[in-house]
Amino acid sequence: MGYDFLHRLRVIESSAFIAAPLAGLTLSQFGADVIRVDTIGGGIDYGRMPRMPQPGGKGRSLYWTALNKGKRSVAIDLRKPEGRELMQALATAPGPDAGVLLTNIGTPWLAHEVLARRRADMISCTIQGNGDGSTAVDYTVNCATGYPAITGGGSVARPVNHVMPGWDIACAYQAAFAVVAAVGHRRSTGTGAELKLALSDMAFTMLSHLGVLAEAELLQQERPSIGNHLYGAFGRDFGTADGGRIMVAAISAGQWKALVACCGIADAVVAVQQSMGLDFADEAQRFDGRDAIAALVEPWFAARGQADAEAALEQHKVCWGRYSTVGELLARDRRVTLDNPVFERMVTPGIGEHLSAGSAVRAPAMQRSPTEPAALLGTHTDEVLWEVLGLDAGAVGRLHDAGTVAGPERDPSVATA
Amino acid sequence: MGYDFLHRLRVIESSAFIAAPLAGLTLSQFGADVIRVDTIGGGIDYGRMPRMPQPGGKGRSLYWTALNKGKRSVAIDLRKPEGRELMQALATAPGPDAGVLLTNIGTPWLAHEVLARRRADMISCTIQGNGDGSTAVDYTVNCATGYPAITGGGSVARPVNHVMPGWDIACAYQAAFAVVAAVGHRRSTGTGAELKLALSDMAFTMLSHLGVLAEAELLQQERPSIGNHLYGAFGRDFGTADGGRIMVAAISAGQWKALVACCGIADAVVAVQQSMGLDFADEAQRFDGRDAIAALVEPWFAARGQADAEAALEQHKVCWGRYSTVGELLARDRRVTLDNPVFERMVTPGIGEHLSAGSAVRAPAMQRSPTEPAALLGTHTDEVLWEVLGLDAGAVGRLHDAGTVAGPERDPSVATA
Numbered sequence: 046m047g048y049d050f051l052h053r054l055r056v057i058e059s060s061a062f063i064a065a066p067l068a069g070l071t072l073s074q075f076g077a078d079v080i081r082v083d084t085i086g087g088g089i090d091y092g093r094m095p096r097m098p099q100p101g102g103k104g105r106s107l108y109w110t111a112l113n114k115g116k117r118s119v120a121i122d123l124r125k126p127e128g129r130e131l132m133q134a135l136a137t138a139p140g141p142d143a144g145v146l147l148t149n150i151g152t153p154w155l156a157h158e159v160l161a162r163r164r165a166d167m168i169s170c171t172i173q174g175n176g177d178g179s180t181a182v183d184y185t186v187n188c189a190t191g192y193p194a195i196t197g198g199g200s201v202a203r204p205v206n207h208v209m210p211g212w213d214i215a216c217a218y219q220a221a222f223a224v225v226a227a228v229g230h231r232r233s234t235g236t237g238a239e240l241k242l243a244l245s246d247m248a249f250t251m252l253s254h255l256g257v258l259a260e261a262e263l264l265q266q267e268r269p270s271i272g273n274h275l276y277g278a279f280g281r282d283f284g285t286a287d288g289g290r291i292m293v294a295a296i297s298a299g300q301w302k303a304l305v306a307c308c309g310i311a312d313a314v315v316a317v318q319q320s321m322g323l324d325f326a327d328e329a330q331r332f333d334g335r336d337a338i339a340a341l342v343e344p345w346f347a348a349r350g351q352a353d354a355e356a357a358l359e360q361h362k363v364c365w366g367r368y369s370t371v372g373e374l375l376a377r378d379r380r381v382t383l384d385n386p387v388f389e390r391m392v393t394p395g396i397g398e399h400l401s402a403g404s405a406v407r408a409p410a411m412q413r414s415p416t417e418p419a420a421l422l423g424t425h426t427d428e429v430l431w432e433v434l435g436l437d438a439g440a441v442g443r444l445h446d447a448g449t450v451a452g453p454e455r456d457p458s459v460a461t462a
Numbered sequence: 463m464g465y466d467f468l469h470r471l472r473v474i475e476s477s478a479f480i481a482a483p484l485a486g487l488t489l490s491q492f493g494a495d496v497i498r499v500d501t502i503g504g505g506i507d508y509g510r511m512p513r514m515p516q517p518g519g520k521g522r523s524l525y526w527t528a529l530n531k532g533k534r535s536v537a538i539d540l541r542k543p544e545g546r547e548l549m550q551a552l553a554t555a556p557g558p559d560a561g562v563l564l565t566n567i568g569t570p571w572l573a574h575e576v577l578a579r580r581r582a583d584m585i586s587c588t589i590q591g592n593g594d595g596s597t598a599v600d601y602t603v604n605c606a607t608g609y610p611a612i613t614g615g616g617s618v619a620r621p622v623n624h625v626m627p628g629w630d631i632a633c634a635y636q637a638a639f640a641v642v643a644a645v646g647h648r649r650s651t652g653t654g655a656e657l658k659l660a661l662s663d664m665a666f667t668m669l670s671h672l673g674v675l676a677e678a679e680l681l682q683q684e685r686p687s688i689g690n691h692l693y694g695a696f697g698r699d700f701g702t703a704d705g706g707r708i709m710v711a712a713i714s715a716g717q718w719k720a721l722v723a724c725c726g727i728a729d730a731v732v733a734v735q736q737s738m739g740l741d742f743a744d745e746a747q748r749f750d751g752r753d754a755i756a757a758l759v760e761p762w763f764a765a766r767g768q769a770d771a772e773a774a775l776e777q778h779k780v781c782w783g784r785y786s787t788v789g790e791l792l793a794r795d796r797r798v799t800l801d802n803p804v805f806e807r808m809v810t811p812g813i814g815e816h817l818s819a820g821s822a823v824r825a826p827a828m829q830r831s832p833t834e835p836a837a838l839l840g841t842h843t844d845e846v847l848w849e850v851l852g853l854d855a856g857a858v859g860r861l862h863d864a865g866t867v868a869g870p871e872r873d874p875s876v877a878t879a
Contacts, residue, residue, distance in 0.1 A: 050643040052650065062713075067671060071636070075643045089714050094694035094746050095677045102744060107673035107680070108694075174781075176802060176824065180717075184692055185783030188699070188709040189795060190626070194787050197614035197622035201707055204699060204785045205614035206690045209607070211628035214668060218635030219488070222642060223823045226467040226492045229646045233469065239826055245797055246804050246822040251631060252788065253805075253819035254484060256524035258798070260512045261788040262816050263524070268788070273623045275601055277511035277525075282605070282621060290618055292605040296479075297506050300597075327519060329511050364591075366602030368621045370611050371669065371678040371685070378606060380662055381675070385593060387663050388670075399679050402670035405663040406640045407593065409656055 047074035047115075047404040048411045054228060055143040055433070057082060057136045058116065061090045062182070063210050064172045064244065065149035066112040067217030072147070072224065073115035074404035074416070079147075080429055081116045082132055083422050084123040085451040091422070092457070097396055105395040105458045110419035114391070114401065119430075120423030120451040127449045129154050131434070137164035138433050144168060144237065145224060151178055157239040166237035168227045170220050176243040183210045186248045191257070195270040212248045219247060274335050278328040279304075281339050282368065289351030290368035293342070293358070296328060300364045307361035308345040317341065375400070386413065393418040395458045421453035464491035464532075464821040465828045471645060472560040472850070474499060474553040475533065478507045479599070480627050481589045481661065482566035483529040484634030489564070489641065490532035491821035491833070496564075497846055498533045499549055500839050501540040502868040508839070509874070514813055522812040522875045527836035531808070531818065536847075537840030537868040544866045546571050548851070554581035555850045561585060561654070562641060568595055574656040583654035585644045587637050593660040600627045603665045608674070612687040633664045691752050695745040696721075698756050699785065706768030707785035710759070710775070713745060717781045724778035725762040734758065792817070803830065810835040812875045838870035 054077045058069040066081075073079040083091070090109060097104030119135070122128040136146040137160050144164050148155060149172040157169045174181030184206060187193060193204035220242050227238040252258045260266060273282045273292075279301065280294035295301040305311050314325060317337045323330040331338065346354055351367070358365045367378075374381055381400070382388065391401035396418075403416050430436040430450065444450040454460065471494040475486040483498075490496040500508070507526060514521030536552070539545040553563040554577050561581050565572060566589040574586045591598030601623060604610060610621035637659050644655040669675045677683060690699045690709075696718065697711035712718040722728050731742060734754045740747040748755065763771055768784070775782045791798055798817070799805065808818035813835075820833050847853040847867065861867040871877065 050640075050647040050655075052647075063672070070671060071639060075640070092746070094749060095673065095681060095683070096746065097680075102746060107676045109673075111671050111673035111676060175797065176804070180779070180781045181783065182711050182713065182781060184697055184711050185709050185781055187626075188707075188783040188785045189791055191786060191788035191791060192624075192626045193785060196625045197616070199614070201785050201787055201790075202701070202705060204690070204707055205622060206692075206699070206709070207609075207624045207626060207628070208613045208685075208693075209604075209609045209624060209628050210672070211624070211626050211631065214628065215631045215635060218632060218639055219822060222488060222635055222639040223467075223492070225639060225642045225646065227825075229642065229649070230467040230469075232646070232649070238467075238828065241824040241826070242822055243824075246802070246824075249791075249795075249798050249802075250804055250819035250822040252791075252798075253817065254487060254528050255480070255627070256512065256526075256528035257788055258792065259524045259528060259810075259813070259816045259818070261792050263514075263814060264512060265789070266512070268625075273621070275623075276625075280601055282623070284619070288619060290605075290621060292602050292623070294599050294601050296599065327509075329509070329513070329519060332511060362597070364597045364599060364602055366598065366605040368605045368610060368618050369608060370618055371608035371674055372682070373618075374606055374608060374666075374669075375675065375678050378666075380592065381666050381669075385663070385666075387593070387667055393676075396676070397680060399676045400670065401676070402667035405636060405659055405667040407658040407660075407663075408644075409658070411655065 047076070047413060047416065048408050049076035051076040051225070053078045053142060054145065055080065056145045056147050056224070059132065059148045059150050059155065061088045061149065063112065063213035064216035064220065065147055067214065068220040069147050070112060070115055071218060071221040079116040080119055080135065080425070081113060082119045082121055082135065085120045085423070085455050086457055087422055099458065103457050107396065110393050110396060113419040115416045117425035117429060118420045118422050119426045120455060122449050125449055131449070133160060133163060134434055135429070136160055137167060141232070145228065146170070147220065147224065149173070161237065166231055166235060168224065168231060168237050168240070170224050170240040170242065172216055172220055173241060173243040175245045181245050183213045183244065186212050186245045190248050190252060191267070195268050198270055198272040200270060212244055215251065216242055216244055216247045277332050279331040279335055279338050281335070283343060283346035285346050285349060285351040285354050287350040291346065291351070291354060292366045292368065294364045295331065298326065301325065301331065303361045303363045304342070307357055307363050308342050310341045313341050389415055391416065391418050394421050421456035421459065423451045423455055424453045426450050426452050464493070464830060464833065465825050466493035468493040468642070470495045470559060471562065472497065473562045473564050473641070476549065476565045476567050476572065478505045478566065480529065480630035481633035481637065482564055484631065485637040486564050487529055487532055488635060488638040496533040497536055497552065497842070498530060499536045499538055499552065502537045502840070502872050503874055504839055516875065520874050524813065527810050527813060530836040532833045534842035534846060535837045535839050536843045537872060539866050542866055548866070550577060550580060551851055552846070553577055554584060558649070562645065563587070564637070564641065566590070578654065583648055583652060585641065585648060585654050585657070587641050587657040587659065589633055589637055590658060590660045592662045598662050600630045600661065603629050603662045607665050607669060608685070612685050615687055615689040617687060629661055629665045632668065633659055633661055636664060694749050696748040696752055696755050700760060700763035702763050702766060702768040702771050704767040708763065708768070708771060709783045709785065711781045712748065715743065718742065718748065720778045720780045721759070724774055724780050725759050727758045727762070730758050806832055808833065808835050811838050838873035838876065840868045840872060841870045843867050843869050
């Protein structure tokens with residue numbers, strides 16, 4: 046779980062892909078009781094790559110199980126009216142710490158006004174592609190932001206997509222924030238809230254918040270496409286003698302002084318400043334002189350191995366980072382080990398034991414609980430129907446018999462079709 | 463502002479760069495009274511590019527003013543003990559809706575234990591580079607995640623940095639979420655919270671939440687470097703006859719059917735599936751056959767202009783997006799106009815009138831208020847010292863005379879030095 050800030054606030058989640066599940070995970074990491082309702086057999090991304098190797102492609106997804114740890118799982122046949130009725134009943138069940146729905150599945154029978162008829166102070170948060178309800182995913186939003194046209198030296202004609210699903214991630218945390226703010230507001234005022242968040246709005250509003258829109262409108266200029274140089278100050282990647290690759294950033298005055306001292310280029314910097322008529326104490330002029338500065342820094346890295354370079358960078362308190370693959374990160378970076386309290390070991394059913402993260406937030410004075418692994422679909426069906434809806438064993442048994450609900454035996458990774 | 467979910471919760475912000483200011487902006491968009499305290503003349507990123515053209519490089523920053531709209535501004539000489547005392551007093555002032563500090567400036571005199579001595583139920587949220595307090599920025603964290611090694615067809619030896627500051631953005635919303643959760647917890651229990659959030663933890667925990675760490679650990683495999691292809695299903699960018707560029711994604715079964723129908727490639731797809739022994743109904747097998755699928759889709763785009771292609775994609779409900787620069791986005795995309803309620807026109811002092819965004823969240827039943835532009839530094843010094851600390855005109859005047867506080871006349875963009 047993580048920390049008990051939210052006191053078992055109950056959140057019913059009906060979701061797929063990254064943004065909504067990650068929002069639910071975030072809520073669970075702060076103590077919410079997040080109950081994920083899936084259709085029997087799983088939703089459209091239950092088998093998304095990468096999957097565990099298993100005949101018939103039925104191995105569990107490392108992606109899905111990672112995003113859906115820390116939650117309880119209920120399996121319901123959501124095509125049936127009785128299944129939809131159960132889902133609505135779970136979402137709108139009474140209690141001050143209940144009545145919250147998190148979803149990215151814009152289906153009419155889960156619309157806010159439908160649920161608010163059953164529970165007037167309902168809080169629903171719906172993540173959408175576009176604000177008009179039309180579909181969009183991270184890739185089809187990002188292409189419009191201008192970023193691919195300036196990533197990796199690209200252009201509109203030869204754009205470079207990012208791989209990190211950045212807009213999905215932003216949406217997730219924005220949604221979790223909105224839900225918790227609305228819950229606090231409901232506690233004070235008694236009123237619920239309908240919250241909608243479109244992936245494209247997330248991206249385009251961010252272009253405003255970073256000044257990118259105003260730059261285009263007022264200065265009529267596009268950000269330059271400058272490869273791995275950072276914008277607005279000095280920073281770039283450099284290769285070491287033994288094939289390593291290191292990123293350095295000299296954004297603040299202190300970072301710049303540290304880099305100059307570490308590379309022993311103070312005199313050369315003075316000479317370059319004089320010849321170019323620039324003052325590199327000003328970050329914007331460092332940016333103007335970036336190629337000349339890089340030419341001074343390059344030989345320093347090229348003359349030594351990665352370990353020596355890193356030791357010197359550390360000693361001089363340069364702001365730097367090592368490029369690595371994920372395997373190298375796991376093998377060599379102490380920040381991604383149990384030495385870091387945000388990590389733990391987890392045993393996920395159908396997958397095995399592996400390193401896993403809790404909340405990135407550290408709250409030193411609070412107890413940090415371990416995270417429950419992603420259960421097989423339907424593992425908590427019976428207990429949730431009893432706890433939340435008061436259905437006794439007989440009623441739950443009849444729902445199983447009718448095929449309206451299911452337990453973990455119907456999870457695709459264990460079901461014998 | 464946006465929406466009044468947080469009822470003027472008072473947050474004192476002492477920050478620079480993206481993550482902490484964006485967290486403060488997010489809180490302000492939901493109704494918090496965010497009071498930004500800057501040292502007189504501004505902090506280290508007050509002049510960060512892009513800036514308005516003005517002699518001496520003193521034009522206001524479009525970046526800084528974008529991240530710091532919706533807040534009040536107090537200017538204090540934070541090098542002086544009396545200035546630090548004022549800052550501590552502001553952060554720890556009494557009241558159930560006060561006592562919240564948001565910062566990324568890890569200075570001892572703003573440490574949680576120092577503030578908690580003055581206010582036992584203090585909530586502080588400190589954004590760090592690394593969990594040990596050492597420096598890191600988005601660029602020096604991202605290089606370690608493995609993403610640059612698989613972006614744009616790159617490798618560890620030839621990495622491609624992203625341009626979107628994705629980890630900073632994630633940190634911002636995660637921090638805003640944590641603050642609001644801690645405020646709710648304090649209302650219930652009376653206890654404060656020390657919250658710490660490291661940029662590198664944000665990135666590395668995300669690798670866990672997306673299944674990337676488990677993949678490397680359990681399957682011993684790295685994600686392939688596949689350019690603009692999306693991972694795990696089918697999606698890529700395509701060029702039109704007139705030089706346009708369009709991203710298409712066929713992740714769900716419905717999106718795949720729509721693409722096949724739109725491009726009229728049903729028969730060819732059957733033939734390719736047979737020859738490759740694949741079933742493209744399975745997203746993972748679409749991924750395996752991505753080059754063959756792309757070869758079928760490519761001629762369809764190459765045979766028509768962008769407008770015709772877009773009309774057909776819309777008609778068939780394909781999931782698609784247009785590549786654009788920021789200027790093109792502003793000129794041609796209705797989602798980035800006043801037709802979209804998340805946008806508004808704003809007049810920022812020293813900058814002029816421009817399009818600006820409020821919260822990306824839509825709450826249809828709540829009133830949405832306009833956002834205040836980023837004021838000149840110190841605009842609210844006097845009113846905040848009166849409102850929060852009860853200092854009368856005489857006391858405030860003496861602080862001005864001693865140079866301990868300042869009003870907007872000392873903002874670098876207007877000061878005559």
